[in-house]
Amino acid sequence: MPQTTGSVPLACGLLEVSSGACTSWTDIGGSSSVLGPPSQTRMSGEAYTFDGDIAIIQGGKKEPLELVFSIVYTETAGEAFEYARALFDAVGCEAHMCVRWSPDGGDVGDFRFSTNLGILTSFTYPPMDAGAGGPIMAGFTLKVAEIVITTITS
Amino acid sequence: MIYRVLKALDTGHKPGDVVPGDLFYSDQIRQILMNKKAIAPVSAPPMEELPGWSLRAERFGRVNIDTIKFLEMDDQSLAEAIGSKPRVVAKWREELKGWLGIDGQVKPCNGCR
Numbered sequence: 572m573p574q575t576t577g578s579v580p581l582a583c584g585l586l587e588v589s590s591g592a593c594t595s596w597t598d599i600g601g602s603s604s605v606l607g608p609p610s611q612t613r614m615s616g617e618a619y620t621f622d623g624d625i626a627i628i629q630g631g632k633k634e635p636l637e638l639v640f641s642i643v644y645t646e647t648a649g650e651a652f653e654y655a656r657a658l659f660d661a662v663g664c665e666a667h668m669c670v671r672w673s674p675d676g677g678d679v680g681d682f683r684f685s686t687n688l689g690i691l692t693s694f695t696y697p698p699m700d701a702g703a704g705g706p707i708m709a710g711f712t713l714k715v716a717e718i719v720i721t722t723i724t725s
Numbered sequence: 726m727i728y729r730v731l732k733a734l735d736t737g738h739k740p741g742d743v744v745p746g747d748l749f750y751s752d753q754i755r756q757i758l759m760n761k762k763a764i765a766p767v768s769a770p771p772m773e774e775l776p777g778w779s780l781r782a783e784r785f786g787r788v789n790i791d792t793i794k795f796l797e798m799d800d801q802s803l804a805e806a807i808g809s810k811p812r813v814v815a816k817w818r819e820e821l822k823g824w825l826g827i828d829g830q831v832k833p834c835n836g837c838r
Contacts, residue, residue, distance in 0.1 A: 679754050680761040683735055721735040722763040725750055 585677030590658055593669035593688060602650035605641035637714050644697040644707035655711040659694040667691045668713055681723050689715035727796055728764040743827050769793055775824050
């Protein structure tokens with residue numbers, strides 16, 4: 572098979588978040604830096620028998636996955652830090668946030684990866700370091716049950 | 726024109742669904758999605774080519790309804806166009822969909838955006 576020409580750059584995607592019914596989306600790409608590679612596993616188990624040399628394996632349901640975000644610390648409403656902080660701090664046990672991202676930029680025809688409503692399981696507050704340069708970075712982790720892939724049509 | 730969905734769309738339509746062309750905002754968007762092999766136009770033979778459809782083709786042909794237009798229209802409108810009954814048209818529709826390998830209905834965008 573010839574070498575692919577369809578690779579996609581890491582640095583030019585579209586990242587959006589939403590809460591509640593997850594119908595109205597906020598682009599936080601201007602204040603977000605990294606979405607770590609989300610990896611989902613499927614339950615499985617095995618058993619051995621006295622006869623036979625190999626395991627008997629069966630699979631089960633998909634397990635939840637965690638999306639880890641590294642964001643730029645700002646104090647601006649609507650940007651990633653303040654958006655996620657407000658949801659993390661919300662009182663109660665309800666799910667917090669949906670996320671969707673399009674690695675190729677979010678144009679018509681590009682793939683979009685969307686989560687269901689998930690729980691913010693951790694939130695990283697801004698550090699300080701007198702010996703360092705660069706912007707302060709913060710972060711959050713979102714635990715979700717599934718990621719759905721669709722093609723953007725508008 | 727109607728289209729078969731090849732890749733899951735953000736409208737909620739899944740591969741195998743058949744959708745109307747006006748689901749998409751513009752010809753340009755339709756073309757991009759076809760280029761990306763996310764949708765493909767449903768191609769259908771003339772009605773008279775389908776076994777047992779020559780007389781029906783004649784009736785629909787008099788009111789300029791071809792195979793694709795038949796699939797796009799609802800049973801009531803089709804029945805009124807040729808002076809038949811909706812339940813008869815519904816049976817013809819199932820037969821036609823069988824010939825074309827279309828499982829479900831042509832699925833519009835009902836609150837999908």
